[in-house]
Amino acid sequence: MITFSEVYETNQMIQQENLDVRTITMGISLLDCIDSSLQKTCDNIYDKITRLARDLVRVGEEISKDYGIPIVNKRVSVTPISLVGAACKSPEDFYRIAAALDRAAKEIGVNFLGGYTALVQKSMTAADRMLIESIPAVLRDTERVCSSVCVGSTKTGMDMDARRVSRSHGRRFRYKCRRKWSRSGQDRA
């Protein structure tokens, strides 16, 4: 039987010590969204995410109310897009996939959508490189898409070529952000 002191202790943790559920995440495979047409692939991605995750935010809020604990973020995580877009011909193609991801994330109301990712710890494919090159523009123009590049692991070591490419595009991203913020009057250089 739960005791009064245990109830009090738990609620103290929530109220006074800011205990919360930081994120709930729904993982969605996008492998079955792949199509020979890029537009169809984007449509399939948007449709699948909005179909499977349409109740994620609502259910998260219900769970939060049921148990009296905040759930701070609701997130969707997808198959690494470097795999889903392996047939893309240019960074702009990957950008279109990212735009579809962002539209889907806004439609379902999640805080983040993760998975705009290249896994290059064992060297880059041409598609991986194109995704990495698209990252600065994607992060500049989308609101909820999260991106990452895995350049190393304990098992495989680190791919230094991938690291060099990632770093140079990271600098481009910071430059593009400064230009964007300068134009908007928010100079953060």
Added chain:
Amino acid sequence: MERAIITVVGVDKVGIIAGVCNVLAAHNVNIRSISQTIVDEYFNMMMIVDISKADMKAGELADVMAGLGEEMGLRIRLQKSEIFSQMHRI
């Protein structure tokens, strides 16, 4: 059985238990256990209730109890019991 824990904290006054119990009865919530203490002028109560036959979901009941608490000048929380058993039991 679907259990929930209701905690009531606030300045002691006449009618707290009656007020809470009337609302629970109106929503077909069965009270399984009550424990309360009054320290100085502060009233603390914990109730274990069965909400399996309630006419609304736990989250909605939580809102009703919170609203009742505001009317009565108390803090009333309803939470499903699993959060406490998961924290304190293996």
